[in-house]
Amino acid sequence: MTSTVAKKTAGQSNQNKAQTRILILGGTTEANQLADQLSSYPTYHVTTSRAGVTTNRKKVSSNERLGGFGGIEGLIEYLETNTIDIVIDATHPFASTITNHAWIACQKLEIPHLILQRPAWKKEENDTWIDVPDMQSAQDHLQSLGNSLTVFLTTGQKELSGFTALKKHNFVARMIEPPATETEASNLKIILQRGPFSVHDEIQLIKEDKIDLIVSKNSGGSATSAKITAARKLNIPVLMIARPSLSPAQVKTTIEDCLEWLGNLS
DSSP, rough: OOOOOOOEEEOOOOOOOOOOOEEEEOOHHHHHHHHHHHTTTTTTTEEEEEOOOSSOOOSSSSSSSOOOOOHHHHHHHHHHHHHHOEEEEOOOOHHHHHHHHHHHHHHTOOOOOOEEEOOOOOOOOOOOEESSSSHHHHHHHHHSSSSEEEEEEEEEEGHHHHHHHHHTSSEEESSSOOOOOOOOOTTTEEEEEOEEEEEEHHHHHHHHEEEEEEEEEEOOOOOTHHHHHHHHHTTTTEEEEEEOOOOOSSSEHHHHHHHHHHHHOO
């Protein structure tokens, strides 16, 4: 299938032409913001797809689709069945599987494809970062430390067991909902809270739980950056996990650049 995309601008209105069908791969603040922006364009029909891991989700302005696609072939089938013209991947910077699948599927179907991804955090003066390339390296580094530490774990639910297996350390993990499977780890404290959190909130948590070290993905953006600022202020080291490498797709870092890219499609 070869997609034909007419140039779109905010001022265009042509009732004789079908709407351009856009699939946003979402689950991030940026995806929601993009859906909000595109809702005012009558020339676009937008669907936002989200994994549906969190049950208490924020509403999106566009049509919503929940759940996985069933691999690359499942995504290809969805794109064909729903005559999708454009795919914008605005998933989390660490959602490498769906990002790679989207690139392959769009290449096969010759569908215009863009990655919208916020910039990574940059190390600043007075930051104490220990940079590691992936999750396993973070766990290996913690295992290599001689002292028993209290670690603030901010990597999400999926990685809990890999860290709590390190019995020499104690972990504090914060999440919106309890883990999908009950954990019986005696060295894990779970805090159920929804952000965003202020620097003051993060400083208070670090002090109250006597945190020695923070483990964080380099997610970037402002939504979770307060913990990095708090660590800087309190001179707490951060074990910073690098982002996975991206597929060779076009990448934009702002909503404005994404809208410009859409407007220039022809």
